[in-house]
Amino acid sequence: MPLLRSPSKEPLWKDEFSVFTSDERYVTRRQFTKFLTLASLGMFVGNLWILAKTYFAKTPSFPFADVGEVGEIPVRGVKLFSYPTPKDHCILVRTGEQEYVAYSQKCTHLSCAVYFSAKEDRLECPCHQGFFSVRDGSVLQGPPPRPLPQITLERNGARLVAVGVKGS
Amino acid sequence: MANLERSKQRRGLVAIHGAMAFVIILLIFQIWLLSATLETFLAGHTGAVLQAAIFSGLVFLGCLALDLFVTRVDQESRKP
Numbered sequence: 001m002p003l004l005r006s007p008s009k010e011p012l013w014k015d016e017f018s019v020f021t022s023d024e025r026y027v028t029r030r031q032f033t034k035f036l037t038l039a040s041l042g043m044f045v046g047n048l049w050i051l052a053k054t055y056f057a058k059t060p061s062f063p064f065a066d067v068g069e070v071g072e073i074p075v076r077g078v079k080l081f082s083y084p085t086p087k088d089h090c091i092l093v094r095t096g097e098q099e100y101v102a103y104s105q106k107c108t109h110l111s112c113a114v115y116f117s118a119k120e121d122r123l124e125c126p127c128h129q130g131f132f133s134v135r136d137g138s139v140l141q142g143p144p145p146r147p148l149p150q151i152t153l154e155r156n157g158a159r160l161v162a163v164g165v166k167g168s
Numbered sequence: 169m170a171n172l173e174r175s176k177q178r179r180g181l182v183a184i185h186g187a188m189a190f191v192i193i194l195l196i197f198q199i200w201l202l203s204a205t206l207e208t209f210l211a212g213h214t215g216a217v218l219q220a221a222i223f224s225g226l227v228f229l230g231c232l233a234l235d236l237f238v239t240r241v242d243q244e245s246r247k248p
Contacts, residue, residue, distance in 0.1 A: 029184055029238070030184075030242055032188065033184075033187070033188055033191060033234070033235050033238045036188070036191045036192065036231065037231045039195060040191075040195055040198055040228045041228055043198040043227075044224045044225055047201070047202055047220055050205055050217055050220075051218060051220075051221040053209070145211070146212070
């Protein structure tokens with residue numbers, strides 16, 4: 001056995017790790033396909049996680065909170081209040097003699113405070129000109145991606161009571 | 169004999185390339201499906217979550233079948 005290898009021969013690593021070039025090509029493709037299949041499994045697990053989050057989500061419970069007296073504000077008038085926590089600012093709008101609606105005051109775009117424009121009959125966000133319908137809180141115009149969360153109101157005698165939040 | 173061997177390998181390679189391309193297409197669809205499901209979930213709409221999970225599972229099974237196909241074709245093209 002010669003002690004020194006001639007320069008024309010294959011590199012030393014090929015002698016020590018005998019991998020054939022043709023085999024190498026197939027192995028690489030097979031491994032790549034396995035990697036793609038594992039990525040697919042990851043995506044499936046992601047979808048299952050979303051499904052599990054949906055089915056095991058806890059239904060939030062909201063407190064009953066007094067908003068004000070019926071007739072306290074004039075028609076097309078507004079009142080600001082906090083619900084369900086003191087940090088969640090909301091706006092109550094009297095849209096008719098016996099009609100009241102309330103929404104979260106936080107714009108669904110970048111959380112600026114919305115106000116009621118009686119002239120335009122809509123809720124407006126002054127930051128990026130996002131407009132919401134005062135009837136149902138849906139987006140009329142601008143960058144907000146979702147409607148405003150609506151506060152569910154109930155009458156308790158002559159008092160208006162907030163009992164929940166829809167679309168939060 | 170050598171020609172026959174080469175032809176067998178070439179056919180195997182074409183099949184493997186086709187299967188890989190199909191796996192990539194399925195994976196792109198699955199990525200879109202996951203991102204769309206996540207977006208609707210975060211927006212509070214959960215109506216299509218179950219259907220998305222079923223479709224994603226089917227796509228994964230398709231990828232798994234193609235992976236097994238690639239392995240089988242590879243083994244067959246190596247047989248002497």
